Amino acid sequence: MNKIIEKASLSENIVKMVLESPVIAKKRKAGQFIILKINEKGERIPLTIVDSDVQKGTITIIFQIVGKTTAQLAALNVGDSLQDLQGPLGHPTEIAHYGRVVCIGGGVGVGVVYPVIVALKKAGNEVISIIGSRTKASLILEKEIRENSDRLIVTTDDGSYGIHGFVSSVFEQEVLDKGEHVDRVFTIGPVPMMVAVCKITKLHRIKTIVSLNSIMVDATGMCGACRVNVAGKTKFTCVDGPEFDGHDVDFDLLSDRLRMYCDMEREAYEKHKCGCDGN
Amino acid sequence: MKNISADVMETKETKVKKEKVPRQNMPEQDPKKRIRNFEEVPLGYSEKTAIIEAKRCIQCKNPGCVRGCPVDVKIPEFIQQIAEGRFIEAALKLKETNGLPAVCGRVCPQEDQCEKECILGKKGEPVAIGRLERFAADYERNSGKISIPPAVKPNGKKVAVAGAGPSGLTIAGDLVKLGYDVTIYEALHKAGGVLVYGIPEFRLPKAIVEAEVEYLRKLGVKIETNFVIGRTKTIDELFADGFDAVFIGVGAGAPVFMNIPGENLGDIYSANEYLTRSNLMKAYLFPEYDTPIVRGKKVAVVGGGNVAMDSVRTALRLGAERAMIIYRRTGVEMPARQEEVHHAKEEGVEFLMLTNPLEYIGNSLGRVIGMKCIRMELGEPDASGRRSPVPIKGSEFVMDVDTVVVAVGTMANPIIPATTPNLHTNKWGYISTHDASGLTSRKGIYAGGDIVTGSATVILAMGAGRKAANAIHEYLSGK
Numbered sequence: 001m002n003k004i005i006e007k008a009s010l011s012e013n014i015v016k017m018v019l020e021s022p023v024i025a026k027k028r029k030a031g032q033f034i035i036l037k038i039n040e041k042g043e044r045i046p047l048t049i050v051d052s053d054v055q056k057g058t059i060t061i062i063f064q065i066v067g068k069t070t071a072q073l074a075a076l077n078v079g080d081s082l083q084d085l086q087g088p089l090g091h092p093t094e095i096a097h098y099g100r101v102v103c104i105g106g107g108v109g110v111g112v113v114y115p116v117i118v119a120l121k122k123a124g125n126e127v128i129s130i131i132g133s134r135t136k137a138s139l140i141l142e143k144e145i146r147e148n149s150d151r152l153i154v155t156t157d158d159g160s161y162g163i164h165g166f167v168s169s170v171f172e173q174e175v176l177d178k179g180e181h182v183d184r185v186f187t188i189g190p191v192p193m194m195v196a197v198c199k200i201t202k203l204h205r206i207k208t209i210v211s212l213n214s215i216m217v218d219a220t221g222m223c224g225a226c227r228v229n230v231a232g233k234t235k236f237t238c239v240d241g242p243e244f245d246g247h248d249v250d251f252d253l254l255s256d257r258l259r260m261y262c263d264m265e266r267e268a269y270e271k272h273k274c275g276c277d278g279n
Numbered sequence: 280m281k282n283i284s285a286d287v288m289e290t291k292e293t294k295v296k297k298e299k300v301p302r303q304n305m306p307e308q309d310p311k312k313r314i315r316n317f318e319e320v321p322l323g324y325s326e327k328t329a330i331i332e333a334k335r336c337i338q339c340k341n342p343g344c345v346r347g348c349p350v351d352v353k354i355p356e357f358i359q360q361i362a363e364g365r366f367i368e369a370a371l372k373l374k375e376t377n378g379l380p381a382v383c384g385r386v387c388p389q390e391d392q393c394e395k396e397c398i399l400g401k402k403g404e405p406v407a408i409g410r411l412e413r414f415a416a417d418y419e420r421n422s423g424k425i426s427i428p429p430a431v432k433p434n435g436k437k438v439a440v441a442g443a444g445p446s447g448l449t450i451a452g453d454l455v456k457l458g459y460d461v462t463i464y465e466a467l468h469k470a471g472g473v474l475v476y477g478i479p480e481f482r483l484p485k486a487i488v489e490a491e492v493e494y495l496r497k498l499g500v501k502i503e504t505n506f507v508i509g510r511t512k513t514i515d516e517l518f519a520d521g522f523d524a525v526f527i528g529v530g531a532g533a534p535v536f537m538n539i540p541g542e543n544l545g546d547i548y549s550a551n552e553y554l555t556r557s558n559l560m561k562a563y564l565f566p567e568y569d570t571p572i573v574r575g576k577k578v579a580v581v582g583g584g585n586v587a588m589d590s591v592r593t594a595l596r597l598g599a600e601r602a603m604i605i606y607r608r609t610g611v612e613m614p615a616r617q618e619e620v621h622h623a624k625e626e627g628v629e630f631l632m633l634t635n636p637l638e639y640i641g642n643s644l645g646r647v648i649g650m651k652c653i654r655m656e657l658g659e660p661d662a663s664g665r666r667s668p669v670p671i672k673g674s675e676f677v678m679d680v681d682t683v684v685v686a687v688g689t690m691a692n693p694i695i696p697a698t699t700p701n702l703h704t705n706k707w708g709y710i711s712t713h714d715a716s717g718l719t720s721r722k723g724i725y726a727g728g729d730i731v732t733g734s735a736t737v738i739l740a741m742g743a744g745r746k747a748a749n750a751i752h753e754y755l756s757g758k
């Protein structure tokens with residue numbers, strides 16, 4: 001169970017894995033995620049289901065190595081199995097025929113926004129995708145997203161590829177300033193990026209959906225670790241989200257809560273890197 | 280063979296000496312030592328003490344203790360067996376009516392149940408029924424002589440159970456023994472429900488729960504963990520897979536917050552999160568285990584139930600210098616078990632009674648540093664008969680805290696009702712049942728435990744599992 005079927009490195013620190021999980025593959029919809037736990041002592045971490053293959057009974061995840069668990073995961077190989085895999089969790093993305101939609105992804109968020117792009121395109125929308133990364137070498141899924149979009153704009157922070165700049169400002173310059181009407185925006189990536197996009201779309205009054213990456217434990221609504229403030233109300237990201245109307249989200253609270261275990265996470269990662277944790 | 284009349288003689292003899300033998304104490308870890316570890320606090324009776332305690336029982340013809348027990352455990356019978364040194368038989372006698380005696384012996388509120396009704400309690404101290412129950416069950420488990428009943432002939436019917444808490448484990452055990460093909464679907468990665476994620480190791484060692492779950496597996500129960508009913512599959516999909524009946528025993532797992540300003544600051548936990556990190560994820564062993572938990576120095580736990588006691592005692596063991604209970608009524612109204620309050624006091628927990636939080640204060644990093652509270656006084660009795668707390672005007676004050684655990688209750692998780700058409704719930708979201716059998720508004724779907732009653736007790740959840748097992752058996756064998 002939960003066997004790693006395929007593994008590929010998409011960039012220096014982003015890895016793609018295909019996992020055996022027929023039940024989840026059959027059930028999942030765009031926007032949903034899984035919780036995985038590598039071994040007995042492991043942490044439960046949430047990752048988006050990027051793709052699935054019902055025939056083969058597999059799901060695809062794409063993750064960035066940021067700490068101990070993702071580093072351990074990246075060190076596993078084809079044929080290895082994960083101890084625990086739970087899903088699909090969260091509400092699926094609300095897919096409808098909106099008209100012209102813009103999907104904006106940054107960093108590993110490009111992987112998270114990819115299934116949304118595919119589903120929106122399938123539903124008959126005109127999809128403009130804007131994906132960005134720090135530098136050319138860390139850009140992921142360009143080909144796949146191009147194939148599923150009516151138009152693709154690529155940006156890099158250092159100008160090594162595509163348009164030089166952040167996805168948010170490029171979105172403004174290349175789409176809105178050119179007078180193109182946009183019916184809905186989906187944006188997924190680092191918090192500052194989602195904040196920047198929401199600021200722009202609020203001015204233009206375009207409904208904008210974000211996907212939040214709160215810290216989670218059970219991911220079934222049992223603990224409240226993932227709580228966020230949306231339109232003045234406490235919501236649980238795992239069962240009420242992970243997608244919310246970006247104009248209503250208290251991003252400062254989200255960033256603060258994401259930092260809650262920083263020191264301990266660093267400690268765990270350092271011990272892991274030097275091999276002092278025994279695994 | 281033992282001579283039965285000799286047994287009776289022996290009982291009569293001990294009866295004469297009865298008055299002199301006091302209720303036997305159970306040795307415990309020293310409070311100073313135990314607040315530094317997560318090992319179990321009470322250490323259990325020795326064989327000798329168990330026999331002495333068992334002999335205090337006067338073997339009532341019409342025993343009050345049994346009337347006080349929600350599942351009618353044959354109390355005088357098993358106590359008699361202990362008195363005679365037939366420990367394994369005592370354990371088997373317990374198991375006739377209670378599938379989890381090692382658990383119940385530890386966590387049941389005996390003082391409100393069997394021991395409350397024990398005749399000896401009318402004048403002196405009741406027989407320590409809970410301690411004896413624990414002794415017999417532990418004896419059997421430690422003896423390695425746990426016998427697996429011979430496999431029953433499969434009857435060809437399939438039953439699915441959602442949730443592996445006490446209610447789900449009980450119904451699964453009962454039905455598999457009747458020949459049903461039973462699969463438990465559990466959302467978390469471990470079976471046991473509150474017994475594994477909520478109640479701490481120092482009160483209920485996880486190895487005991489694991490042994491019970493293992494026993495069920497040996498009986499033939501299939502347990503699928505990481506399986507969220509309503510997400511991984513819906514109840515209707517289970518029927519489509521060929522299940523003939525479904526039992527819902529998913530507990531009352533959703534945390535309640537007070538909705539006061541600052542409650543989402545960093546280092547403010549729900550009790551569920553705090554206890555899940557510590558117990559299920561073993562965060563108290565971080566960094567050996569990967570899940571972190573904040574080790575606060577000044578920890579305030581809001582609430583006065585068992586969950587609050589478990590949280591505050593966990594905080595102490597995680598290194599708190601001040602571990603405080605903040606409760607809006609007084610000690611008399613506190614719903615926690617006396618034993619737990621007593622243990623908490625011994626361990627140095629501070630009790631701030633008649634106090635209620637109004638607001639949390641954070642630092643520039645968004646982490647809690649203070650708690651604004653108000654003093655309360657007791658007013659007129661409310662609907663529940665308890666005197667309701669009323670704030671005292673102008674009594675606000677601010678307390679330094681660096682970690683807060685909110686333990687003010689739980690509610691129903693809506694995942695299953697939201698994904699099961701025509702499954703009726705009451706106004707609080709708990710699943711409605713027709714009667715004690717647990718039958719819901721939908722044919723073939725039964726429910727029991729906390730998801731029906733709201734947060735209650737282990738033994739009541741087990742009782743509900745048993746009643747639903749009987750009802751499902753009746754339903755499917757008559758089909």
Ligand SMILES: Cc1cc2nc3c(=O)[nH]c(=O)nc-3n(C[C@H](O)[C@H](O)[C@H](O)COP(=O)(O)OP(=O)(O)OC[C@H]3O[C@@H](n4cnc5c(N)ncnc54)[C@H](O)[C@@H]3O)c2cc1C
Binds near residue numbers: 045108112212259
């Ligand atoms: C619904 C959801 C979907 C997600 N999908 C993906 C995905 O498809 N691909 C992917 O790479 N990541 C995704 N994430 C984020 C991912 O869960 C975290 O990166 C992961 O938990 C880090 O674990 P770690 O032990 O390696 O790092 P840790 O040691 O736990 O953390 C290292 C660093 O990452 C930060 N961090 C910790 N937890 C999170 C978190 N949940 N989100 C963001 N940063 C965090 C910490 O603050 C710290 O700076 C998702 C998160 C959620 C809630």
Ligand SMILES: Cc1cc2nc3c(=O)[nH]c(=O)nc-3n(C[C@H](O)[C@H](O)[C@H](O)COP(=O)(O)OP(=O)(O)OC[C@H]3O[C@@H](n4cnc5c(N)ncnc54)[C@H](O)[C@@H]3O)c2cc1C
Binds near residue numbers: 386441466467530728
């Ligand atoms: C901290 C704490 C201390 C307590 N102390 C005591 C005590 O000392 N004595 C006492 O008698 N009682 C105590 N209780 C109460 C007692 O534990 C509960 O009443 C009892 O566990 C309820 O059993 P249950 O079977 O209804 O559900 P639970 O024990 O809540 O188990 C439900 C299970 O269902 C799973 N689940 C939930 N949703 C789904 C889903 N959609 N699909 C699949 N699985 C799902 C959950 O993960 C869980 O494992 C305590 C409770 C807590 C929280």
Ligand code: SF4
Binds near residue numbers: 354355396
């Ligand atoms: S009521 Fe007390 S003395 Fe009587 S049978 Fe029960 S435990 Fe024994």
Ligand code: FES
Binds near residue numbers: 218219224225238239
């Ligand atoms: S992760 Fe526990 S409630 Fe969302």
